[in-house]
Amino acid sequence: MTSVFDLDLPVLKTDELDRLEALEEANSVAAESWIARTDLGVAVLHQADVAAILRDRRFHSALSRIREMNGVEGPESEFFASRRPSILSMEGDEHTRLRRLVSPAFTPAAADRHRPAMRRVISDLLEPHLAAGRIELVAEVCEPYPIPIICEVLGAPAEDWRLFSEWATGIFKIFNGNLSEDYPAIEAASRSLADYIAALVEQRRGTPGDDLLSDLITMESEGDRLDTSELCMLAEAVLMAGTDTTRNQLGCLMAVLATRPDRWAELRADRSLIPRAIEESLRYLGAVRLTVRVAAEDVEYRGVTFPEGTFISAHLAAANRDPAVFEDPNELDFHSSRPVEQMTFGSGIHRCLGAALARAELQTSLEVLLERFATVELAGPVTWKPPSFGIWGPSSLPLAFTVA
Ligand code: HEM
Numbered sequence: 395m396t397s398v399f400d401l402d403l404p405v406l407k408t409d410e411l412d413r414l415e416a417l418e419e420a421n422s423v424a425a426e427s428w429i430a431r432t433d434l435g436v437a438v439l440h441q442a443d444v445a446a447i448l449r450d451r452r453f454h455s456a457l458s459r460i461r462e463m464n465g466v467e468g469p470e471s472e473f474f475a476s477r478r479p480s481i482l483s484m485e486g487d488e489h490t491r492l493r494r495l496v497s498p499a500f501t502p503a504a505a506d507r508h509r510p511a512m513r514r515v516i517s518d519l520l521e522p523h524l525a526a527g528r529i530e531l532v533a534e535v536c537e538p539y540p541i542p543i544i545c546e547v548l549g550a551p552a553e554d555w556r557l558f559s560e561w562a563t564g565i566f567k568i569f570n571g572n573l574s575e576d577y578p579a580i581e582a583a584s585r586s587l588a589d590y591i592a593a594l595v596e597q598r599r600g601t602p603g604d605d606l607l608s609d610l611i612t613m614e615s616e617g618d619r620l621d622t623s624e625l626c627m628l629a630e631a632v633l634m635a636g637t638d639t640t641r642n643q644l645g646c647l648m649a650v651l652a653t654r655p656d657r658w659a660e661l662r663a664d665r666s667l668i669p670r671a672i673e674e675s676l677r678y679l680g681a682v683r684l685t686v687r688v689a690a691e692d693v694e695y696r697g698v699t700f701p702e703g704t705f706i707s708a709h710l711a712a713a714n715r716d717p718a719v720f721e722d723p724n725e726l727d728f729h730s731s732r733p734v735e736q737m738t739f740g741s742g743i744h745r746c747l748g749a750a751l752a753r754a755e756l757q758t759s760l761e762v763l764l765e766r767f768a769t770v771e772l773a774g775p776v777t778w779k780p781p782s783f784g785i786w787g788p789s790s791l792p793l794a795f796t797v798a
Contacts, residue, residue: 395699397699404427420712434686440718445737445741447708448685448708450742453687453693454687456705457482498609499613504606520535538559540640548632564583591625591626592622610628635747638785649776652770661728668760675726680737681787684708
């Protein structure tokens with residue numbers, strides 16, 4: 395069988411393009427081919443293939459290979475070697491067991507408990523800027539918004555949000571492409587968070603609260619429970635997977651709506667459109683544009699072989715504009731009766747565990763923004779993070795608004 399590397403494939407550029415160019419490039423390559431070559435390996439671009447690759451257990455999450463992807467050699471530090479692998483990079487029975495145990499703690503009802511706190515956080519962030527009628531939304535709202543919510547969700551005291559923010563910054567260095575240098579900072583942040591969560595777990599075992607950590611402590615399936623190191627790993631996964639994603643998605647949402655006064659007026663007139671608007675904005679401009687898999691064995695798919703070790707990007711953003719699935723994929727449509735099968739939360743066994751929480755956070759923030767801003771528009775150019783960033787959105791979003 396032909397190896398994927400013997401095919402004459404179009405090349406998907408990832409560097410030196412701005413946000414819109416990168417999206418257009420992916421869409422135009424997708425119009426001619428279901429698969430393209432990238433710096434790392436290959437990328438699949440159509441929704442059916444993206445879903446198939448993410449649901450195929452012969453492809454594993456590439457997070458387990460992050461050291462290799464960053465060209466880091468040598469043995470892992472004792473600390474990281476002794477730790478539980480993250481749910482994000484685990485595979486097989488181990489991953490299935492964990493998802494079975496923890497999924498009941500991540501339902502829409504569990505997320506809805508925190509809507510009052512979400513409303514409070516976003517209102518407090520907006521309040522000081524209302525009189526001015528102007529705000530740089532990324533620095534003032536998007537960046538700080540998710541961390542106090544993760545504290546609340548985990549059941550940590552609200553005043554500890556600064557600690558969580560520091561640890562998140564440290565742990566996120568894992569994605570900066572400079573792993574050799576950043577390792578000590580990543581390890582220090584990860585260790586401090588684990589110590590903090592271990593102490594909180596002890597406390598919650600004695601006095602359970604109405605929070606995720608307490609729920610996870612009591613989760614049980616056929617006599618099986620999570621131990622403290624698994625609870626620490628999950629808390630770190632929630633902090634890592636649930637903060638930068640949400641803040642960038644909120645930035646993407648508002649960058650789009652600030653250029654669409656018609657859509658803003660429509661949402662203000664009919665708030666029942668909010669859940670639909672959030673789904674459509676996740677499709678239209680998602681903060682996670684792709685996720686990478688690695689072939690765990692030689693895999694045959696669509697008549698070609700992906701040799702063991704091949705890195706394959708599932709291009710969520712291209713799948714989200716697939717004309718075979720979406721009529722008028724480049725239109726932002728809050729009304730269409732078509733099912734919204736947006737891919738920004740991924741698919742398959744690693745599909746976003748926090749999707750209900752993310753939806754609640756995005757819906758609540760949009761509700762509050764619609765209540766406060768009668769009109770909103772760009773007050774200057776939007777600047778975007780480089781397209782090479784795994785989790786991506788505006789780096790600055792200056793807005794002018796009239797108060798409702
Ligand atoms: C708009 C915000 C969010 C987006 C776009 C997003 C996107 C994603 C995507 C694409 C994946 C799959 C990654 C892969 O297949 O390699 C994922 C996994 C995950 N997400 Fe989210 N996420 C968001 C918010 C959250 C929140 C708020 C949480 C907090 C609980 C969270 C927790 C997780 C976890 C724990 C996983 C790993 C699941 C597993 O590997 O089994 N995410 N997310």
